[in-house]
Amino acid sequence: MKKVRILIIGFGVIGSGVARAISEKREFISDKYGIDFEVVGIGERDGCIVCPEGIDAMEAYKLKQDGTLNKHPCWKDGVSSIDLIKGANADIVIEATPTNINSGEPGLSHMMAAFNTKKHVVTSNKGPLTIAFQKLKKTAEKNGVQFRFEAAVGGAMPVLNLVRETLQANEILSIEGILNGTCNYILTRMSTEGLPYEHVLSEAQELGIAEADPTYDVDGIDTACKLVILANAILGMNVSYKDADVTGITQISPGALKLASDDGYVIKLIGEIKDRNRPRVAPRLVPKDHPLAVGGTLNVISLRTDLAGEITVTGKGAGAIETSSSILSDLISIYKA
Amino acid sequence: MNLELKDMPGQLVLALQPISEFGGNIVSVLHQRDKKTPRGLIPVQITFEMDGKKLERLINRMKSNGITIAQIGEDRLREKATMILIGHIIHSDIRDTIDRIDSTGYAEVKDLAVSMPGVAQHSAARIVINAAGKKEMQNAIQLLRDIAREKELLLIESIEEA
Numbered sequence A: 001m002k003k004v005r006i007l008i009i010g011f012g013v014i015g016s017g018v019a020r021a022i023s024e025k026r027e028f029i030s031d032k033y034g035i036d037f038e039v040v041g042i043g044e045r046d047g048c049i050v051c052p053e054g055i056d057a058m059e060a061y062k063l064k065q066d067g068t069l070n071k072h073p074c075w076k077d078g079v080s081s082i083d084l085i086k087g088a089n090a091d092i093v094i095e096a097t098p099t100n101i102n103s104g105e106p107g108l109s110h111m112m113a114a115f116n117t118k119k120h121v122v123t124s125n126k127g128p129l130t131i132a133f134q135k136l137k138k139t140a141e142k143n144g145v146q147f148r149f150e151a152a153v154g155g156a157m158p159v160l161n162l163v164r165e166t167l168q169a170n171e172i173l174s175i176e177g178i179l180n181g182t183c184n185y186i187l188t189r190m191s192t193e194g195l196p197y198e199h200v201l202s203e204a205q206e207l208g209i210a211e212a213d214p215t216y217d218v219d220g221i222d223t224a225c226k227l228v229i230l231a232n233a234i235l236g237m238n239v240s241y242k243d244a245d246v247t248g249i250t251q252i253s254p255g256a257l258k259l260a261s262d263d264g265y266v267i268k269l270i271g272e273i274k275d276r277n278r279p280r281v282a283p284r285l286v287p288k289d290h291p292l293a294v295g296g297t298l299n300v301i302s303l304r305t306d307l308a309g310e311i312t313v314t315g316k317g318a319g320a321i322e323t324s325s326s327i328l329s330d331l332i333s334i335y336k337a
Numbered sequence B: 001m002n003l004e005l006k007d008m009p010g011q012l013v014l015a016l017q018p019i020s021e022f023g024g025n026i027v028s029v030l031h032q033r034d035k036k037t038p039r040g041l042i043p044v045q046i047t048f049e050m051d052g053k054k055l056e057r058l059i060n061r062m063k064s065n066g067i068t069i070a071q072i073g074e075d076r077l078r079e080k081a082t083m084i085l086i087g088h089i090i091h092s093d094i095r096d097t098i099d100r101i102d103s104t105g106y107a108e109v110k111d112l113a114v115s116m117p118g119v120a121q122h123s124a125a126r127i128v129i130n131a132a133g134k135k136e137m138q139n140a141i142q143l144l145r146d147i148a149r150e151k152e153l154l155l156i157e158s159i160e161e162a
């Protein structure tokens, strides 16, 4: 049995969800792969839990739900996550702090600190990936550690691992897909119910599908960031957010959706990179019977490859449990090798 | 193009060779040996792409090869693309938008459907464009992109064309 000591940095929806998944799946994973995942540290904005002999991940999850994480016996008020990462005796850092696409912080510093102290990083945080991909990749390589971020693109939907582990012999020629569940939900509801944009947006906000400030999703920024990550990671390009051509969905009207529907189309916010051209995010007509025409909050990606032809994957793009599927497969893939 | 060939070796070559000589691109050949015409000729249906200006000369060449041409159906604009425009469609002079596509000579607006909600709200138009070939379609779409930018309209292209 191989013991793997984990730090979880950012204990919000995703961080605490992963803790729960690790707790629930611990036996399954150790039986199947001979790997024992043990959480030895949790970093939050206002303090840390440090516990070299192991934290009961389910207990931490429950405390977080109750808003009493700081009542944990090993809680250390005011200790920063950076110090936790640098000081702890751990193998791997799960970085799940909020996305910041301007500075990448605090995630970027967390990741650099992890690499420089020879810890692998698994993350769901797009920010650092969008602005400093090459720097992160090189630092990881230099320190001989792994950098995995399946959860940052499309939540549960496997795409990076799919390319790395099962399409190894293929050259990926183009990528297109729906990478934002919020936009997909809004457009799907507008189309099926004939409702105006504002109406469906507030409905999505009530359901927790859209944020109070929906700009990041509906203006296509989130989709562009994910596309940039795919461009860098899969196509080996060197692009950042400012290289993308981005249009969101705020101008889409029920009338436009009806005209599309009458001719056999739906309108979807599509992220696309063709032939290594600049990443493009825009509302597009998609034939109703096309593989990309998935509804609700689903995400979907289609890869055009030289050998396998067209490969399409679809799945849940968000949610704590769903996203932890990707984080756990990244964890396992690092140690299975 | 529907042809009628004599039931003799080499006839099909006599029909196809001129097409490639004139730079045509043969898409399909349907040779129906079991469906002879009353005159004992074999019907052959050929589909090809070619510069329409050379058609007259092609027909003459085929005839001089002894080929009977039963019927010619010309589909000048083979490519079709559907797009949607959102914005002040009417105020931004939709007639002018159409004219600018039509006047290219290689593409034309085949169909237009407009949806107009209340005043102050944005209208939408579904526009179907036909063009002579793939390259011409790309040019027509680029033209429409430019027009949309100039008139501040949102152009929604289909994922099929890109």
Ligand SMILES: NC(=O)c1ccc[n+]([C@@H]2O[C@H](COP(=O)([O-])OP(=O)(O)OC[C@H]3O[C@@H](n4cnc5c(N)ncnc54)[C@H](OP(=O)(O)O)[C@@H]3O)[C@@H](O)[C@H]2O)c1
Binding pocket: A009, A010, A011, A012, A013, A014, A015, A043, A044, A045, A046, A081, A096, A097, A098, A099, A106, A124, A125, A126, A127, A151, A152, A155, A317, A318, A319, A320, A323
């Ligand atoms: N939610 C999803 O379905 C989903 C799916 C895929 C990817 N992601 C990405 O995953 C990341 C986490 O998302 P989330 O939904 O879990 O967000 P979240 O609920 O806001 O959690 C972020 C956590 O990080 C903490 N934090 C903030 N600054 C910190 C710092 N300097 N050091 C340590 N912790 C800090 C926050 O604490 P405070 O509450 O005190 O600020 C919060 O607990 C984001 O980058 C997001 O884009 C999310």
